Amino acid sequence: MKVFDSAEEWQQIRAALPHSLSLGLVPTMGYLHEGHLSLVRAARRNNDRVAVSIYVNPTQFGPHEDLAQYPRDLDRDLALLEQENTDWVLFPSDADIYPPGFSTYVEPPEPSRLWCGQSRPGHFRGVCTVISILFNLVRPSRAYFGRKDAQQAAVIRRMTQDLRFPVEIVVCPTVREPDGLALSARNVYLSPGERRHALVLSQTLAAGVERFQAGERNARAILEQCVPLIEKTPGVRLDYLGIVDQNTFTPVETVQAGHYFIGAIYVGKTRLIDNRVFEG
């Protein structure tokens, strides 16, 4: 496994890679957990080479968000990636990605408008910008994202299609703790008490899907039952709950299989997101 901390050195390797070899990219912000590693394994299964980027991208954090505290542990990350037979790790600096005079940004497409796009102004602009940069630097055949960040995956899929990046977007299932909590680097912020209260998000989303499976098709009815489950939980503040089309991330009135039940909550100062797919 080779680690690159400069884009220039990496670009020489990339230029020498035969056209015929497929390359899978897993873009991450590090502090890797089983969710990330499941993406690396999926990339490993379907590509000749696997590259993982570790970059805490400042442009996708708002001014009052957790950029400075975002957890980092490079040594541990590299040991885990080595175990997964990763070929290349890109660990660029801010000066490498955003050199002096940098001023081009990718305006994210329509699926970015609501939900996390409203709660985190500028977030998806930062995501689309850094993913465009990574796509051009790495030129992967396929790029892997987690379903936990379902809106991000829809935004990146639409951006890739609109700007014609020659990259296949692969979205892999959310990995959860045994009690249902979706894995996230931000779970490390939670105190033991908060950790217990945080469970309400995955439980509420699961309850909504159960209502669908029991025959309910009215989105408002499902939301009206689910919102109070979150609002009554101590120390938890609802950001949003929504039932949306899986491509456009616009709200639906009548729920169909394939639609997403999405949610975001604050547990203390920690913001967590999760989602479930409505399945027959």
Next chain:
Amino acid sequence: MKVFDSAEEWQQIRAALPHSLSLGLVPTMGYLHEGHLSLVRAARRNNDRVAVSIYVNPTQFGPHEDLAQYPRDLDRDLALLEQENTDWVLFPSDADIYPPGFSTYVEPPEPSRLWCGQSRPGHFRGVCTVISILFNLVRPSRAYFGRKDAQQAAVIRRMTQDLRFPVEIVVCPTVREPDGLALSARNVYLSPGERRHALVLSQTLAAGVERFQAGERNARAILEQCVPLIEKTPGVRLDYLGIVDQNTFTPVETVQAGHYFIGAIYVGKTRLIDNRVFEG
């Protein structure tokens, strides 16, 4: 020479092109003149394959601009490109470039802020978006642009660098009529009288460069001498004159070799731009 009117058919050709072959792209809006053909010749000299795109990009026109009237003559364009040994012509439809749901745009970098960026809101956003799409569709080794659109070239160069497109940007000299008028598809709009008055732009820019060559280094002094030359010309309205850094397109106070003298005028309803480089 093969002409593609669908991106999909083109992509199959592109995918089969050996990695080792270089590919030059000349993006145009058609109605080709010697300026465009000089770009095709430059591409031909330095690349194994040459692709020319002909696409009147709607997103770079403002709502009150000349999109509908913009001159078109595909048969003539194809005959000219055939003579220049062009390999491939891409002639996509609007539905191909901007399919339903398209909503990702590239926010142009800093050099887009002033001048044409102020006179034509949204223009460089449209340019950066379509060039990003073309870069991803064509994946050229080099892309060729004319110096006549100097601000556009600076914007595209900065965008290419910021987003890390693996494309070399080549900027070729402005081609002029014998009397100095810079070639432009929009010259076709000019009546014989307007055609004579339009000359004031290239003449004024040349006069400014002469002042520099005679020792003047004060940008304001050069502008104060040059603005009246345009303002006194009948039927001509000044949009802007500026003396700028060649990379950032910000105004300079002290002129140095390499800086640009840039201008835009309206002759009747026709907007024309031109520039000259300050040279020793």
